[in-house]
Amino acid sequence: MCDGTDYLPKAGPRGPIAALQRAADLASLAGAWIAGLCIVALTLLVLIDTLMAFVSRMIPAFPSGTGVGWEYSAYLMGAAFLLGSGMTLRAGLQLRVELLLAAGKGRFARLIECMSALLGCIVTVPLTVWLAQFAHRTWTYGEVSQDSFTPLWIPQVVLAVGAGILAFQMVARLFTALIGHPVNNPALGAASAIE
Structure with missing residues (x-):
């Protein structure tokens, strides 16, 4: 049985x-x-929206879509992007300027890692706080989407959680870089980095 710890270093x-x-x-x-x-x-x-559109061309009375396809696609894409970003960072699969890391035959790599992690913390921690405050404000006002009447705080909380995971990984990366441990763990990646 896989409980998720199989992917972590023993x-x-x-x-x-x-x-x-x-x-x-x-x-x-x-x-x-x-x-x-x-x-x-x-x-x-x-796929469901595409199939419905195809069927509606043959049967005009059939609905041409779910009505919420675009809205929920946006929610799901944003959630996937932010929720997966922490693991992408840790696996070393994010876009990076390797030329800078190789400068001076790697002598400045640790310094550059520390600086980039610090910059990442400066961006992601306030982003997490702002998204959480935004979701709370939306919940307080009871705002819903116009198409599906979905309470907007639900997708906003998911985005805040994803940003929080990325911020957590950034803070851990900063401390890991400062003490000289490896900041990337390629074993956690689902694919190899594009060279």
Whole structure:
């Protein structure tokens, strides 16, 4: 039975920073699984809308779509993007400027990793707070979407959680880089990085 810990390193660095990194990896792994489910749901929704449009050309009385396809596709795409971003970062599959990391034959790689992780923290932590506040405000006002009357706080909370996972991974990455441990774990990736 796979409980998600099979993908995490069994032996390696110890201490509070390593524990923080493992916790960030677990949160990122959970987010990545949910992101995968969002992609599956998005694909099914697009296929259903496409099939309905095809059938409606032959049977004019048949509805041409679900009516919420575009709206829910946007929710699912945003959720997949943010929920999967923490694992993408940890696996080293994000877009990076490798030329800078190789500058000086790698002598400045750790410094550049620390600086980029710090910049990532500066962006992602406030983004998480802002998205959480935005979702709370929407919940307080009881706002719903115009097409499906979906309470808008639901997709907004999902985005805030995804941003929180990415921020958590960024903070763990910063501390991991500062103590000199490897910041990427390619074993966590579902694919190889594009060279």
